Amino acid sequence: MYKVVVPGDFISTEVNRAGEGTYVEDGNVYALKYGVVDDRGAIKVVALSGKYMPVNGDVVIGKISEISFPYWIVDIAAPYEARLRKSEFGRGENIDFGNMCEYLDIDDLIVAKVMNVDVMMRIDLALKNEFKMDGIGRLIEVSPTKVPRIIGRSGSMIKLLKDKCNCFIFVAKNGRIWIKGRSADMDIASQTVMKIANEAHTSGLTDRIAQFLDSYKSEKERDKVEE
Amino acid sequence: MKEGKIELIKDGARLSGRGFEELRPIKIEVGVLKRADGSCYFELGDNKAIAAVYGPREMHPRHFQNAKRAVVKYRYNMAPFSVDDRKRPGPDRRSQEISMVSRKALDPVILRELYPKTAIEVYVEVLQSDAGTRTAGINAASVALADAGIPMRDLVSSVAIGKIDGEVVLDLDAKEDNFGEADMPIAMVARTNTITLLQMDGRLKKEEFERGLKLAMNGCRKIYELQKAALVEKYSKNGNGA
Amino acid sequence: MGQEVIEDIRKDYVYDLIENGKRADGRGFLDFRDIVVERDLINKAEGSTRVQIGDTVVLVGVKVEPGTPFPDTPNKGVLMTNAELVPLASPEFESGPPGEDSIELARVVDRGIRGSETIDLEALCIEEGEKVWMVFIDIHTLDNDGNLVDAAALGAITSLLNIDIPYEQYGLTGKDTLHIRDTPVAVTVAEIRGNLLVDPNVAEESAATNKLTVISNVDGSISGLQKSGSTGLTEEMIVKMTEIGIEKAREIREKYLPKI
Numbered sequence: 003m004y005k006v007v008v009p010g011d012f013i014s015t016e017v018n019r020a021g022e023g024t025y026v027e028d029g030n031v032y033a034l035k036y037g038v039v040d041d042r043g044a045i046k047v048v049a050l051s052g053k054y055m056p057v058n059g060d061v062v063i064g065k066i067s068e069i070s071f072p073y074w075i076v077d078i079a080a081p082y083e084a085r086l087r088k089s090e091f092g093r094g095e096n097i098d099f100g101n102m103c104e105y106l107d108i109d110d111l112i113v114a115k116v117m118n119v120d121v122m123m124r125i126d127l128a129l130k131n132e133f134k135m136d137g138i139g140r141l142i143e144v145s146p147t148k149v150p151r152i153i154g155r156s157g158s159m160i161k162l163l164k165d166k167c168n169c170f171i172f173v174a175k176n177g178r179i180w181i182k183g184r185s186a187d188m189d190i191a192s193q194t195v196m197k198i199a200n201e202a203h204t205s206g207l208t209d210r211i212a213q214f215l216d217s218y219k220s221e222k223e224r225d226k227v228e229e
Numbered sequence: 230m231k232e233g234k235i236e237l238i239k240d241g242a243r244l245s246g247r248g249f250e251e252l253r254p255i256k257i258e259v260g261v262l263k264r265a266d267g268s269c270y271f272e273l274g275d276n277k278a279i280a281a282v283y284g285p286r287e288m289h290p291r292h293f294q295n296a297k298r299a300v301v302k303y304r305y306n307m308a309p310f311s312v313d314d315r316k317r318p319g320p321d322r323r324s325q326e327i328s329m330v331s332r333k334a335l336d337p338v339i340l341r342e343l344y345p346k347t348a349i350e351v352y353v354e355v356l357q358s359d360a361g362t363r364t365a366g367i368n369a370a371s372v373a374l375a376d377a378g379i380p381m382r383d384l385v386s387s388v389a390i391g392k393i394d395g396e397v398v399l400d401l402d403a404k405e406d407n408f409g410e411a412d413m414p415i416a417m418v419a420r421t422n423t424i425t426l427l428q429m430d431g432r433l434k435k436e437e438f439e440r441g442l443k444l445a446m447n448g449c450r451k452i453y454e455l456q457k458a459a460l461v462e463k464y465s466k467n468g469n470g471a
Numbered sequence: 472m473g474q475e476v477i478e479d480i481r482k483d484y485v486y487d488l489i490e491n492g493k494r495a496d497g498r499g500f501l502d503f504r505d506i507v508v509e510r511d512l513i514n515k516a517e518g519s520t521r522v523q524i525g526d527t528v529v530l531v532g533v534k535v536e537p538g539t540p541f542p543d544t545p546n547k548g549v550l551m552t553n554a555e556l557v558p559l560a561s562p563e564f565e566s567g568p569p570g571e572d573s574i575e576l577a578r579v580v581d582r583g584i585r586g587s588e589t590i591d592l593e594a595l596c597i598e599e600g601e602k603v604w605m606v607f608i609d610i611h612t613l614d615n616d617g618n619l620v621d622a623a624a625l626g627a628i629t630s631l632l633n634i635d636i637p638y639e640q641y642g643l644t645g646k647d648t649l650h651i652r653d654t655p656v657a658v659t660v661a662e663i664r665g666n667l668l669v670d671p672n673v674a675e676e677s678a679a680t681n682k683l684t685v686i687s688n689v690d691g692s693i694s695g696l697q698k699s700g701s702t703g704l705t706e707e708m709i710v711k712m713t714e715i716g717i718e719k720a721r722e723i724r725e726k727y728l729p730k731i
Contacts, residue, residue, distance in 0.1 A: 008456075009375055009381035009383055010338075010382060010384055010420045011457075032382070035378060035379075049378045051267060052379070053285055055343075081285040081347040082287065082346070123345055147378065203464045262528075263614050264561045265562075265614075275514070279559065283558075308611045309534070309553065309609040310533070310534050313515055313640075314536065315534040315536060318553055318609070319568070350558070356512075357512075
């Protein structure tokens with residue numbers, strides 16, 4: 003079990019190790035957020051709830067909320083909307099005010115990369131290769147603070163999930179998770195993701211999830227057995 | 230405040246049997262609402278308050294945005310059935326003032342500069358009232374803000390002191406508030422002993438005020454410990470943190 | 472959090488499940504989520520009930536106070552129902568004067584109680600044309616995960632039972648309880664692509680083409696109906712929906728309400 007702290011809790015006197023989720027005052031390190039302490043490297047407080055704040059390089063799942071030439075306005079589950087410039091489709095394309103919606107329409111879901119966040123909190127996006135989600139599969143949403151747990155140390159958790167559930171699973175930085183696969187496989191994959199999110203503050207999680215998935219046979223495996 | 234015709238202290242004891250420096254029983258639950266980003270249920274004696282936090286999210290209307298920091302919105306609202314005579318639904322001057330001072334009690338601990346142009350919305354519903362609802366609301370809101378993952382320097386705790394039958398006592402109930410001589414709610418940042426809300430209603434001698442302030446600050450420290458324990462409790466069980 | 476964003480894909484998910492005869496939480500089409508009814512939590516109110524259906528929570532309080540009768544019914548008490556969709560309960564609710572959804576919620580609950588003549592309003596007359604008892608039903612939503620109407624209606628009728636009229640508090644002489652003659656229960660039936668299901672959650676509500684709230688009484692009669700939704704319903708469908716509504720109401724009444 004990790005140590006749970008609340009804002010203002012004293013954590014340490016080692017001010018030069020103070021990391022994310024902490025602040026330093028009067029030579030002490032205090033918690034800035036409600037969460038669990040991780041002091042394996044820098045002293046950090048990992049929050050267990052909170053909104054997504056975009057950072058350059060993040061890959062996110064967004065939803066087109068508005069078309070405002072020459073931009074698409076994109077909801078990325080952050081306190082701010084992001085924008086996608088029409089030139090993202092290449093200079094050769096003849097995109098004008100009237101046909102923007104033929105490329106991306108309101109409510110379309112996209113995979114995009116955060117290219118820039120300026121001081122006015124204007125956020126520019128770039129399209130990723132497989133950007134269009136076309137309503138295939140399932141989208142679930144968790145607090146972005148749980149994303150590192152769902153991915154796991156060097157991707158161990160997500161690899162376990164993909165293998166066991168035989169699904170395509172894409173975890174975006176903003177807490178939106180795209181799952182594609184057969185219906186029963188998607189059911190177990192979504193269930194497991196929610197379980198990881200709910201137990202993100204506990205230790206020994208990878209082992210427990212492995213156990214949880216141990217008895218599950220993906221539909222593909224079951225087909226094989228029947229053959 | 231009505232005339233003190235009721236005897237509030239009999240044979241050296243309060244009518245409720247509480248000591249002069251004793252709080253009413255307190256119950257705190259964290260994360261009680263599904264839809265909110267953070268929430269808290271807070272009971273102080275017969276007061277029942279619930280707080281929800283949404284955000285930070287886009288500020289509407291836009292011209293209320295602050296380009297440098299988040300704007301905290303605070304809505305204190307009483308349910309029509311929370312008091313003896315039904316309260317007309319909706320805001321009135323009293324609830325608007327309470328909303329404002331409560332917001333200002335919390336503002337100093339929130340790192341608003343991390344979320345320019347946004348709103349952090351705090352909604353407090355008083356479901357049952359028995360004097361001290363604003364303090365119950367602030368206590369609930371402070372925990373709900375932490376639960377929503379909002380970066381804060383500290384938690385804020387709040388309680389009132391009052392004067393009844395010439396004695397300075399902690400945490401007035403409704404009868405004591407109605408027939409007492411003074412009521413003074415405060416809110417405090419426990420770690421730094423900083424007062425972020427101070428109001429007074431009635432009449433206190435300077436010496437009484439100073440003693441009352443100390444008493445209220447002590448009360449806040451006790452509440453702070455309970456707020457902290459409730460938050461830690463939420464994640465002390467496995468699989469309860471959704 | 473951000474529920475509205477993923478609404479479309481979730482709608483597809485809801486359709487997908489429904490067409491396979493399933494619901495996201497594993498319920499059958501005609502199953503309610505777990506219902507928890509707690510009475511008398513607010514001692515400032517003459518009657519109060521917290522109703523939880525799944526993750527939906529409403530708190531209903533009833534206050535009884537003396538007041539002036541309406542000129543056209545000088546010998547009758549007054550029933551007033553009010554609902555507040557407070558912004559605490561959902562990211563979609565906003566502060567301000569009651570919007571059309573809260574007005575509809577209050578009026579549907581009110582209609583069920585009024586239509587069934589649940590409250591003996593004549594018994595609430597203190598002095599004809601001058602003074603009568605006014606019964607205020609206040610519905611306070613706390614968490615909206617769909618089907619507020621059924622929760623609010625169950626909270627309202629539960630709160631009205633066993634109310635002592637507060638004569639003494641208002642310096643009046645007398646002693647009586649509020650006379651309750653029926654126990655109307657609301658059941659909302661949602662239609663999603665031709666399938667009928669009860670007790671829709673928020674995702675199902677947004678996917679539903681139509682909803683019909685059926686308020687029915689002890690004798691199986693109907694005392695309130697409200698259709699909402701974007702298309703028309705056939706007669707056959709409406710009859711089926713009311714049958715489901717009445718049947719489910721009977722089950723809920725048996726389980727959660729005393730015999731009158």
